[in-house]
Amino acid sequence: xxxxxxxRYLPGNSWIHKxxxxxxxxxxxxxxxxxxxxxxxxxxxxxxxxxxxSILMSGISLPYFLKGIQPLIWLIIFTxxxxxxxxxxxxxxxxxxxxxxxxQSLINGGYIFIRFMLIIMISTILTxxxxxxxxxxxxxxxxxxxxxxxxxxDTLALMLSIALRFVPTLMDEMTTVMNAxxxxxxxxxxxxxxxxxxxxxxxxxxxxxxxxDHAENLSxxxxxxxxxxxxxxxxxxxxxxxxxxxxxxxxxxxxxILVVYFRS
Amino acid sequence: MARKTNTFRMNMMAMFVAxxxxxxxxxxxxxxxxxxxxxxxxxxxxxxxxxxxxxxLDGAVIGGIWGLITFIRAFVWPTSPIAPIVFVNPLVSILPxxxxxxxxxxxxxxxxxxxxxxxxxxxxxxxxxxxxxxxxVLGFIYLxxxxxxxxxxxxxxxxxxxxxxxxxxxxxxxxxxxxxxIVPLIAEPLKKVFDRRMHA
Numbered sequence: 001x002x003x004x005x006x007x008r009y010l011p012g013n014s015w016i017h018k019x020x021x022x023x024x025x026x027x028x029x030x031x032x033x034x035x036x037x038x039x040x041x042x043x044x045x046x047x048x049x050x051x052x053x054s055i056l057m058s059g060i061s062l063p064y065f066l067k068g069i070q071p072l073i074w075l076i077i078f079t080x081x082x083x084x085x086x087x088x089x090x091x092x093x094x095x096x097x098x099x100x101x102x103x104q105s106l107i108n109g110g111y112i113f114i115r116f117m118l119i120i121m122i123s124t125i126l127t128x129x130x131x132x133x134x135x136x137x138x139x140x141x142x143x144x145x146x147x148x149x150x151x152x153x154d155t156l157a158l159m160l161s162i163a164l165r166f167v168p169t170l171m172d173e174m175t176t177v178m179n180a181x182x183x184x185x186x187x188x189x190x191x192x193x194x195x196x197x198x199x200x201x202x203x204x205x206x207x208x209x210x211x212x213d214h215a216e217n218l219s220x221x222x223x224x225x226x227x228x229x230x231x232x233x234x235x236x237x238x239x240x241x242x243x244x245x246x247x248x249x250x251x252x253x254x255x256x257i258l259v260v261y262f263r264s
Numbered sequence: 265m266a267r268k269t270n271t272f273r274m275n276m277m278a279m280f281v282a283x284x285x286x287x288x289x290x291x292x293x294x295x296x297x298x299x300x301x302x303x304x305x306x307x308x309x310x311x312x313x314x315x316x317x318x319x320x321l322d323g324a325v326i327g328g329i330w331g332l333i334t335f336i337r338a339f340v341w342p343t344s345p346i347a348p349i350v351f352v353n354p355l356v357s358i359l360p361x362x363x364x365x366x367x368x369x370x371x372x373x374x375x376x377x378x379x380x381x382x383x384x385x386x387x388x389x390x391x392x393x394x395x396x397x398x399x400x401v402l403g404f405i406y407l408x409x410x411x412x413x414x415x416x417x418x419x420x421x422x423x424x425x426x427x428x429x430x431x432x433x434x435x436x437x438x439x440x441x442x443x444x445x446i447v448p449l450i451a452e453p454l455k456k457v458f459d460r461r462m463h464a
Contacts, residue, residue, distance in 0.1 A: 032339060072341065123340035155274060162278035167285050174286065174293065196296050197442050200306060203293060204450050207286075208313070209457050211279035216461050219272040227271060 008068075008127045014059035016129045019248060020239035021138030024126055027252050031122045034256045035115055040264045044114050050255050051121050058129050068124040069117070076116050084109040136161040137239065154233065166214060170207065177206045272461075277322060280314050284330050288337065304435060305397070309443045309450075311361070312368045312393035316386055316451045317458050320369025327365040331358030350405050360400030368393035382455070383448045390447025391440050398436030402429060 011017075016024070031050075038044050055065060069076075084105045094101040130138070140157030147153050178188065186199050287294030287307050296304045307330055315323025335358055338351035351357040371392040375385035406429065 119339050120341075159274055159278040159281060162275060163281035163285060166279060166282040170279075170282055170286055171290070174290070197304070197446070200293065200296065201446060201449055204306070204310075204446070205453060207283060207293070208450060208454050211283055212276070212454070212457050212461055215272060215275035215279045218275045222271055222275075229270065 008124075009131045010060055010064070010128050012059050012129065014057060014129070015244060015248075016054065016058040016125065018242075019129075019245055020241060021130050021134040022141040022239065023241065023245035023249060024130055025135065025138045025142060027248060028122050028126050030252055030256065032119055034252075034259050035118055037256075037259050037263055038115075039111070040262070042262050043259045044111065046255060046258055046262070047118055048114070050252070051118055051125075054125050055121070058125055060125075060128055064128060065121060065124050068128075069120055072116075072120065076113065079116070080109045080113050083112050132164040133161055134237075134239075136164055137235075137237065141239070155229075158233075162218070166211075169214070170211060173210050174203065174207060177203055273318070273322075276318065277325065280310070280318075280322075280326050281329055283310060284326060285333065288330070288333050304439045304442060306442075306446070308361075308364055308394045308397040308439070309390055309446050311364045312386075312390045312443065312447050313451050313454065315365050315368040315393070316372055316389055316447070317454060320366060320373070323365030323369050324362050325365070327361040327363070328358060331361035334358075334361070350401075353404070353408055356401060356404045356408065360397055360404065363400055364393045364396045367396045383452060386448035386451045387444045390443035390445075393447075394440040394443035395436065398433075398439065402433070402436070405429075 031047075035047060038047055055062065084101055126135075136157055139160065140153060143151070143153045143157070181199070181202055182188070186202070187195075188199050284307060287310060294305065294307050296306065311323055311327045311330060314326045331354075334351050335354055338357060368389045372385055372389040375388055376382070379385065
C-alpha cells in the first residue's frame with residue numbers, strides 16, 4: 001500500500017520521462033475522459049494500442065505495470081462481478097433472487113474490466129515516469145489561470161510539495177511509533193472493532209504532535225532563508241512546452257477523435 | 265487565537281495534507297475495515313481536529329483535499345467496490361468533505377461560546393463532523409443515483425440502492441460515536457502543543 005504514490009518513480013531517459021509534467025497530467029486526464037466514450041470493441045482496441053505504445057515509449061518493462069495491478073486485482077474482480085450480477089437489459093441467461101446475468105451484462109463486465117485496466121495503466125505510467133514533486137509543479141502550472149479569481153495557486157502548490165516531501169518522513173515516524181506500540185503488546189489490524197479503534201488513538205496523537213513540530217521547525221528554517229510569501233517565488237526547475245509534448249498531444253487528440261468517430 | 269506567521273500556518277496545513285495522504289493509504293490510520301464490507305473512516309475525525317485547531321476555513325480546505333484524493337482514487341486506486349460507482353461524482357466525493365469543515369467549525373465555535381468546555385465541544389464537533397460526512401455522502405448518492413444509472417458502470421443501481429444506503433447507515437453511526445470519543449482525546453493534548461507553538 002505504501003507504494004501507491006511514493007517510491008514508484010523510476011528515473012529514466014525515455015520520451016515520456018522527458019515530457020513536461022503538466023502535459024503528462026493533461027494527457028492523462030484527457031485519456032481518462034476518452035475512455036468513457038469508448039463503447040465497442042474497435043474503440044477499446046484503439047485505446048489498448050495507445051496504452052501499449054505509451055508503455056513502449058516509457059522504456060519501463062511490463063512487470064512493473066503488472067505489479068501495480070496486483071494489489072487491486074480482487075477489487076477489480078469484485079466490481080466486475082457486481083456489474084455482471086446486477087446489470088439490467090439484454091437476454092436473461094441466469095436468474096436467482098436479486099441476481100441475474102444477461103448476455104448484455106457479460107459484455108459490459110468485460111468492458112469494465114478493460115476500462116479498469118486502462119485507467120490503472122495510464123496512471124501507473126504517470127507515476128512511474130514523473131517524480132511526485134514534478135507532479136506538484138505540473139498541478140501548479142495547470143491551475144495557473146485560477147489566479148485570476150484570487151485563488152492562491154502558488155501557496156497551494158507549495159503546500160502540496162511540502163506535504164509530498166513529508167509523507168515519507170511522517171510515515172517513518174509512524175512505523176517507529178507502531179513498532180514501539182507492538183513491543184508493548186498492541187496488536188494492530190486484528191481483534192474486534194472496538195480493539196482496532198482503541199489501538200488507533202496512541203498512533204494518532206504522536207503523528208499529529210510530530211507534524212506540529214515539523215511545521216514549526218520548517219517555518220523557522222524557511223524564514224531564516226528569507227521566505228516571505230509563495231506568490232512571488234522564482235523556480236529552480238522550469239518546465240517548457242517542448243516539441244515532444246506537442247507531438248504526444250497531437251497523437252492523443254487523433255486517438256480521441258477516432259474513438260468519438262467510431263463509437264456506436 | 266493570534267496567528268504567528270503565514271509561513272507557520274502554511275506549513276501546518278501542508279503537514280495536515282500529508283497526514284490525510286497517509287491516512288488514505290495506510291489502512292490502520294485512516295480506514296478501519298469492518299466485517300460488513302465498508303470501512304470506518306477516521307479521516308473525518310482528522311478534519312474535525314484540524315477545524316478545532318486551525319479554524320473553519322482551514323478545516324474546509326483540508327476536507328476538500330481529502331475529497332479530491334477520494335475523487336482521484338475512485339478512478340485509479342479505489343478503496344472499495346462501491347467507490348468507483350459513487351465517488352467518481354465530485355459532488356459526492358468532494359462537496360460533503362468541504363462541508364465537514366464548515367459544520368464542524370460552526371459547532372465548535374457555537375459550543376465554546378455556549379459552554380466554554382473544550383472536551384464537550386470537541387466531542388460534539390467530532391460527532392457533527394462525522395455525521396456531516398455520512399449524511400451528505402449518503403444524501404448525494406441518493407439524489408444522483410436514484411433516477412439514472414451512473415455513467416461509468418451500468419449497474420442497476422435502483423435494486424442496489426437500499427443495500428447501499430443500509431450499509432452506509434450501519435457504518436455511519438459507529439463512525440460518529442467513534443469520532444465523538446476520539447476527537448477530544450486527540451484534540452486536547454494537541455491544543456496545548458499547538459498553542460505553545462503559536463505563542464512561542
